[in-house]
Amino acid sequence: MTETSQVVLDIADLHAWYGESKALHGMNFDIREGELVTLLGRNGAGKTTALRCIMGLVRKKTGVITYRGENVAKRAPEIIARRGIAYCPEERGIFSSLSVAENLELPPVIAKGGMTVDEILELFPNLKARWQSPGTKLSGGEQQMLAIGRILRTGAKLLIFDEPTEGLAPVIVKQIAVVLEKLKARGFTILLVEQNFRFASKLADRHFVVDHGKVVERFSRDELAGNEAKIQAYLGV
Amino acid sequence: MAMMDLIGVPPTLLFGQLLVGLINGSFYAMMSLGVAIIFGMLRIGNFVHGAQYMLGAFGAWYLMRLPELFPGLGLPSIGYWWALVIVPLVVAVIGALMERIFIRRVYDLDHAYGLLLTVGLAMAIEGAFNVYYGAAGQMYGVPESLKGGINLGFMFLPIYRAWVIAAAIVVCFGTWYMVERTKLGSYLRAATENPDLVRAFGINVPRLLMLTYAFGVGLAGFAGVMAAPIYQVSPQMGQGMIITIFAVVVIGGMGSIFGAIVSGLMLGVIEGLTKVFYPQASATVIFIIMALVLIFRPAGLFGKETTSHSVADVSSGRSGSFLENGRLWLAIFTVGGVALPFLVYPVMGMKILVLALFALAYNLIFGCVGLLAFGHAAFYGASAYVTAHAAAAWGLPTELCILLGVMVATAIGALFGWLAIRRQGLYFAMITLALAQIIYFYGVQAPWTHGEDGIQSVPRGMLFGVIDLSNTLNMYYVTLAVFLAGFAFIYRIIHSPFGQTLKSIRENEPRAISLGYSTDRFKLIAFTLSAMLSGVAGGLKAIIFQLASLADVFFMTSADVLLMTLIGGVGTLLGPVVGAAVLVTLQRELATLGAWVVVVQGIIFVLCVLFLRKGIIGTLEEFLANRAERKAKQTADHTEATTKITAAP
Numbered sequence: 001m002t003e004t005s006q007v008v009l010d011i012a013d014l015h016a017w018y019g020e021s022k023a024l025h026g027m028n029f030d031i032r033e034g035e036l037v038t039l040l041g042r043n044g045a046g047k048t049t050a051l052r053c054i055m056g057l058v059r060k061k062t063g064v065i066t067y068r069g070e071n072v073a074k075r076a077p078e079i080i081a082r083r084g085i086a087y088c089p090e091e092r093g094i095f096s097s098l099s100v101a102e103n104l105e106l107p108p109v110i111a112k113g114g115m116t117v118d119e120i121l122e123l124f125p126n127l128k129a130r131w132q133s134p135g136t137k138l139s140g141g142e143q144q145m146l147a148i149g150r151i152l153r154t155g156a157k158l159l160i161f162d163e164p165t166e167g168l169a170p171v172i173v174k175q176i177a178v179v180l181e182k183l184k185a186r187g188f189t190i191l192l193v194e195q196n197f198r199f200a201s202k203l204a205d206r207h208f209v210v211d212h213g214k215v216v217e218r219f220s221r222d223e224l225a226g227n228e229a230k231i232q233a234y235l236g237v
Numbered sequence: 238m239a240m241m242d243l244i245g246v247p248p249t250l251l252f253g254q255l256l257v258g259l260i261n262g263s264f265y266a267m268m269s270l271g272v273a274i275i276f277g278m279l280r281i282g283n284f285v286h287g288a289q290y291m292l293g294a295f296g297a298w299y300l301m302r303l304p305e306l307f308p309g310l311g312l313p314s315i316g317y318w319w320a321l322v323i324v325p326l327v328v329a330v331i332g333a334l335m336e337r338i339f340i341r342r343v344y345d346l347d348h349a350y351g352l353l354l355t356v357g358l359a360m361a362i363e364g365a366f367n368v369y370y371g372a373a374g375q376m377y378g379v380p381e382s383l384k385g386g387i388n389l390g391f392m393f394l395p396i397y398r399a400w401v402i403a404a405a406i407v408v409c410f411g412t413w414y415m416v417e418r419t420k421l422g423s424y425l426r427a428a429t430e431n432p433d434l435v436r437a438f439g440i441n442v443p444r445l446l447m448l449t450y451a452f453g454v455g456l457a458g459f460a461g462v463m464a465a466p467i468y469q470v471s472p473q474m475g476q477g478m479i480i481t482i483f484a485v486v487v488i489g490g491m492g493s494i495f496g497a498i499v500s501g502l503m504l505g506v507i508e509g510l511t512k513v514f515y516p517q518a519s520a521t522v523i524f525i526i527m528a529l530v531l532i533f534r535p536a537g538l539f540g541k542e543t544t545s546h547s548v549a550d551v552s553s554g555r556s557g558s559f560l561e562n563g564r565l566w567l568a569i570f571t572v573g574g575v576a577l578p579f580l581v582y583p584v585m586g587m588k589i590l591v592l593a594l595f596a597l598a599y600n601l602i603f604g605c606v607g608l609l610a611f612g613h614a615a616f617y618g619a620s621a622y623v624t625a626h627a628a629a630a631w632g633l634p635t636e637l638c639i640l641l642g643v644m645v646a647t648a649i650g651a652l653f654g655w656l657a658i659r660r661q662g663l664y665f666a667m668i669t670l671a672l673a674q675i676i677y678f679y680g681v682q683a684p685w686t687h688g689e690d691g692i693q694s695v696p697r698g699m700l701f702g703v704i705d706l707s708n709t710l711n712m713y714y715v716t717l718a719v720f721l722a723g724f725a726f727i728y729r730i731i732h733s734p735f736g737q738t739l740k741s742i743r744e745n746e747p748r749a750i751s752l753g754y755s756t757d758r759f760k761l762i763a764f765t766l767s768a769m770l771s772g773v774a775g776g777l778k779a780i781i782f783q784l785a786s787l788a789d790v791f792f793m794t795s796a797d798v799l800l801m802t803l804i805g806g807v808g809t810l811l812g813p814v815v816g817a818a819v820l821v822t823l824q825r826e827l828a829t830l831g832a833w834v835v836v837v838q839g840i841i842f843v844l845c846v847l848f849l850r851k852g853i854i855g856t857l858e859e860f861l862a863n864r865a866e867r868k869a870k871q872t873a874d875h876t877e878a879t880t881k882i883t884a885a886p
Contacts, residue, residue, distance in 0.1 A: 055437045081439030093434045097426040105420070106427055107438035154439070 005033040007066075008158055008189050009054070009085075014063035016046075016053050016213075023049040024061070025213035031158070036180065036190040038200040041210035047193040048090055050210070051162050054191075055087050056080045067158075082110045086156035090163050090193075092147040096136035100127055103135040104150050111155030115186075120149040123179055141172035148179065159183065160191045165199050173199055246513055252392040254509040260398055260467065262505020263405030266498045267460040268478065269485040270409055271453035273497035274416070276486065278429050278449045280348060281340055282663045284355035286482065287475025288362040289328055289454045293461020294470045295366065296324035298377050317380035321462050328458025333451040340450065341443070342847060347551055348663040349609040350846050353803065356796055357842025359479070364835030366472035371832075374469025401463050408459065409498040416494055425449060429492075480792065484527040484671040490540020491664060500538060520678040524671045528656050531668065535659040550607050550743050552808025553855025560858055561810045563728030567721065570814075574717040583713040584781075589821045590720040591778045596801040596813030597727050598770030603799070604808030605731060606763045607743035611666040612653065612673025613798050616768040618790030619676055620646040620775035625692035625785035626685055635698035635706060635780055642776035643769055649676065650768020651761070658760045670792060677790045691786025695779055712781060719777055723770055728810065730766065739763055771798075800838065803845050806852025815853050 009031045016024040024046050031037045039047045052058045054065055056077040065073040072080050081087070086107070095103055104117065104127070121128045124145040130138055138146060144164055151159060161180075165173045173196070180203055184190060194200040200207065201224055209217035268290060275283045299306060300315035300323065315323070339358065343350045379397045386395040416422040428435045428442050436442045461475075468474055485504055489496030504523050512519040530538060554561055577586045595617055602610045620642035627638035657668045680686045687693075697706035706712045730736050741749045742756045749756050779785040788794065797820065805816025823841075827834045845852070851859060 057433050057437060076441075077433070077436035078439050078441045081437055087434075087437045089434055089437075093431055095427045095430050097430060098423055102423040106423055106435075108440060110439050151438075 005035070007031070008033050008035075008068060009191070010064075010066040011050065011054070012064040012066070014050065014053055014061065014065065016049050016058050016061040018049075018058075018060070023058075023213055024053065027063070027210070027214050029208045029215050029218070031189055031191055034184070034187060034189055035205045036184050036192060036203055037206050037208065038192045038194050038204040039208050039210050039215075040194060040197060040200060042195070045210045046213040047210050048162055049213075051087070051160055051191070051193060054080070054085065054160065081107075081156070084111060084156045085158045085160060086151035086154055088147050088151050088159070088161045088164065090166070092143045094135040094138070094143045094146055096134055098135050099132050100130050100135055100138065100146060101132060103146055104153070107150055107154045109154050111157075113157075114155035115152040117153065120152055123152075123182065124149050141168050141175075144168060144172070144176065145179075148176070152183070157187075158189045158191065160193075162193045163195065164192070165194065165196050177203060248391055251513055254513045255506065256392070256394070256398060256509075257512070258506040258509020259402050259502070260505070261508060262502040263402050264460055264464060264478075264501075265482065265485050265505050266409050266501030267405050267456055267463075268482045269489065269497040269501045270412055270494060271456040271460075272482055272486050273489065273492065273494055274412070274456075275450055275453040276663070277492040277494070278425055279340070279344070279351075279446055280663075281343075281351040281355065281450075282348065282483070282667060283450075283453065284352055284479060285335070285359040285362065286355075286454070286457050287477075287479030288359045289332060289457040289475070290461045290464070290478065291363065291366065291472060291475040292331065293324050293328050293458035294377070294465040294468075294474060295375075295461075296320065296327060296458065297462040297465045298375050298470045300324065301377065317383075317462075317466070320465075321459070324462045325455040325459040328461070329451040329455030332454025333447050335454075336447045336450040339843065339847070341447075344446075346850075349551055349603075349666070350850065352609065352611070352663060352666055353799065354843060354846040356799075357839045357846065359476075360796070360839030360842060361836050362839075363472050363476055364832070364839055367835065368832045370472050372471065372473060374471035374474075377465035377470050379466040397466060401467065404463065405460075406502075408456070409501075412456070413494050413498060480670055480674050481523055483667040484523050484674075487660075487664060487667055487671065488523075488527050488530050488537055490537025493537065493539040493541075496537060496539025517682060520682070521675045524675045524678075527668070527671050528675075531656050531659055551850075552604050552607070552743065553806050553851035553858060554604070554809040554812075555858050555862055558858055558861065560854060560861070563725070563732070563810060566811060567725055567728070570724065571721060574721065575714075577717075578710060578713050583709045585821065585825065587713055587716045587781050589818050590716050591774050591781060592798075592801060592821060593814040593817035594720050594723045594777070595771055595774035595798050596805070596817050597723060598767050598774060599798045600802050600808065600813045601727060601730065601770065602764055602767040603802060604812070605736065605739045605743065606760055608658075608661070608760060608764070609663070609666040610657075610669045610764070610767070611795050611799065612669035612671075612792075613767070613771050614790050614792060614794035615653065615673035615676040616646040616650050616771040617775035617778070617794060617798075618680065618785070619649055620772035621779040621785035621789045622680060622686055622692065624776035625695040625779040625783075628698060628780065629692055629695045630685070632696075634702065635700050638698075639773070639776035639780065642779070643772040646772025646775060647765060647769040650772075651765045654761045654764030654768070658757050658764065670795070673790070673792065673795060677787070677792070680787055680790045686785075686787075689787065691784055691788075692779075693784055695783040695785065697780055697783060706780065716777060716781060719773065723773060724814075727770070731810070735759070735762075796842075797838075800842055800845070802852075804841070804849070804852055806854035806856070806858070809852065809854040809858065812852050812854040819853070 007030050011027055011029050014024050014027040027046065027050055039050060041047050049058060053061050056075055061073065063073060064071050067083055067085065072083060098106065104120065126142050127146055127149060130142065135146065148164060164176055177199060180190065192200060192204065205221050207219045208215045268286060272283055272286050275281055297317065297320040300320045302314065303312040304314055335358065339354055340351065343354055383397040383400050386393050416425060424435065424440055424445060428445055432442045485500050486497055488504065489500035504526065508519055508522055511522040559565060599613050602608050623645045624638045624642035627633045627641050628635065653669060653672045656672065657665055660668060681688060697712060700706055700715055704711050704715065706715065738754055738759055742759060746756055775789065801816035801820050802813050804819050805812030805814065824834060827837055830837065849856065
């Protein structure tokens with residue numbers, strides 16, 4: 001299915017700097033419509049930087065970021081978001097001065113086809129009970145659910161998650177895996193940054209291994225299983 | 238009314254002042270609301286808010302006088318009600334332009350620059366109006382529909398005043414509702430916490446910030462129109478107010494919109510009541526309350542304790558450079574200083590030296606510790622007053638007079654420092670500014686300072702009973718000696734272990750704390766030292782110019798010393814000296830411009846913040862460092878090449 005579908009996001013020769021220090025050294029990867037793709041790698045490999053580049057949050061960068069045929073590398077973050085990319089940051093980014101309701105309803109709707117609040121609460125029933133509490137009074141797991149739920153309303157078709165399982169209890173990690181599968185089934189395209197390989201391996205169609213600011217290995221789901229690995233890889237290209 | 242008689246105050250006076258207090262409080266609330274919103278969202282201490290308020294009042298006055306201003310065009314006179322709609326919008330648009338052109342450029346920089354930039358803008362705008370309209374106020378009548386009043390039995394209530402209070406309350410709580418309860422408000426609050434993420438959700442945060450600034454400024458314009466029929470429309474109307482507003486915002490708790498509104502109204506009333514029961518303190522009561530709040534609730538009455546952000550590292554000095562070589566420059570200044578009176582008027586030389594010493598003292602706290610102090614006029618001016626009084630009224634020997642002045646400045650410095658170091662960054666600036674205002678109002682009111690006249694004809698006397706200071710050259714060389722001693726002393730401090738600790742606090746305060754330094758104690762000592770040396774400069778100034786006046790304690794003196802340090806290069810050894818020389822020369826050259834000087838100075842402030850943040854010395858330092866680096870690289874390449882050739886068989 002994935003190999004024939006259209007490329008949604010294509011990252012080509014991406015270099016990025018924080019001040020004097022270089023974080024990305026020519027990164028290349030792509031995501032196709034309806035895929036769930038992971039960037040795997042150690043701390044400091046450049047995964048988060050790559051996501052921040054896609055969202056336009058890193059200014060000092062070169063390279064081409066093509067989203068649905070348009071190079072968005074020079075665009076402002078708010079423009080990129082309105083093209084249909086939703087971002088769930090590391091550390092969740094829940095606003096403490098906003099209630100759960102306000103946090104959930106904060107990102108503006110940019111296109112039709114987003115989930116309704118009721119659908120999101122169905123996905124994360126815990127949030128319902130905490131509807132009026134300040135966002136940061138929630139537990140870590142609840143905050144992560146809020147951070148994920150928040151970006152489902154907007155109608156964005158490409159969802160980017162930065163380490164959604166970081167520091168969470170195994171039972172909640174499982175719950176998040178279920179949610180990601182449901183989202184994929186709904187037709188969302190998902191880019192996931194993970195260190196938790198066990199979590200990622202069950203979910204992703206393809207994996208990109210990031211090291212020292214570039215992609216060093218790429219596997220499809222089946223190559224991981226060691227089954228028909230090479231054939232799929234050829235078909236994929 | 239028997240109850241009133243118990244307190245011994247006639248009820249008409251009490252209620253009258255209560256009403257005046259409520260009116261003032263309404264304006265405080267509207268103004269501090271705007272300042273709090275702008276600070277909360279943009280992290281800018283909007284010093285130009287007072288000027289924007291003044292623009293509002295003048296806007297109403299202009300609209301009223303359109304036919305007289307443009308006689309040929311046959312324009313109608315536009316009255317109060319239309320002004321109330323048009324003027325805030327116009328002021329908001331001016332604000333949006335200011336944000337676009339100036340303020341946007343400093344968002345990524347330290348808070349200090351935002352404050353400096355708006356100080357410069359305020360000086361330029363208020364200065365320009367001062368050129369055209371002078372100190373005299375313009376009259377603006379109460380609109381026909383709001384004339385008259387109601388007799389409440391115990392007092393007469395003018396309708397316009399009741400309208401002001403009602404309108405202010407509606408506007409304030411409407412704004413509060415908008416920020417705290419609406420969708421737009423949730424964007425604003427979220428953008429305050431994490432602007433990048435809010436942008437990544439598709440919200441145009443830069444535009445949101447511009448609109449926020451425009452809205453806050455529009456509130457000031459609205460307050461200005463409301464004020465026109467009550468207060469006189471004058472260029473100075475916002476200048477004193479902004480300092481009070483800063484104090485109100487500190488009391489309410491920075492970033493707390495509710496706090497700003499409630500404290501504004503409350504402090505207006507308290508100020509009014511003080512006028513009834515203890516009129517001497519009415520000008521300073523708000524600042525005294527601020528000091529008390531800082532002691533007992535440093536975060537403000539309604540503020541939440543935030544994690545303290547570190548101090549400002551705006552220093553542009555580079556250790557090891559010859560520009561930082563104190564011994565070399567001490568020698569150069571000695572030789573140059575001895576020769577100076579043969580090149581320029583000794584009086585001008587003395588002015589440069591005294592201000593250079595003052596700027597050096599200031600640099601000790603702003604450059605070395607990174608604390609943006611904005612009230613050094615208090616130490617400089619207090620010492621000048623005490624020295625002048627001791628010499629003129631008590632006839633004490635000159636050296637003892639200066640010593641007394643320095644002691645008083647040091648004591649005030651220790652007290653203010655003790656209060657101010659509880660907060661950092663912009664708060665520190667606002668607090669020192671407000672505390673210095675206490676000294677200013679004391680200078681206005683106390684009998685021995687002689688109000689507007691100041692203490693004049695201070696005898697210079699005989700130094701140690703030997704050196705006749707009435708001789709200008711003698712005075713000059715004594716000034717030079719004091720300057721050189723001060724310069725050497727400050728150089729010594731900076732290069733002592735104590736100075737190194739200060740530097741570590743500036744660069745990374747949490748790290749200094751984790752290494753076991755009680756950073757607050759170090760900051761307080763540095764602040765007190767800075768106040769002490771400012772006192773030396775102030776005392777010396779009173780003797781040289783035989784005058785101590787309100788100008789010495791006025792906040793403009795604090796702005797001047799900051800400007801000198803900024804022009805020269807914050808945190809550099811020579812910067813303050815160069816800055817003082819530049820500013821004194823400039824002021825002398827511009828003297829023919831008269832009232833325009835303030836405007837020019839304001840523009841210099843703005844230009845320095847935008848284009849010359851490292852100052853003259855800092856920029857020179859950067860140039861030298863780059864050149865040295867290039868040279869080193871060239872030499873390295875050359876050596877490499879030579880080695881290769883030699884190595885070849």
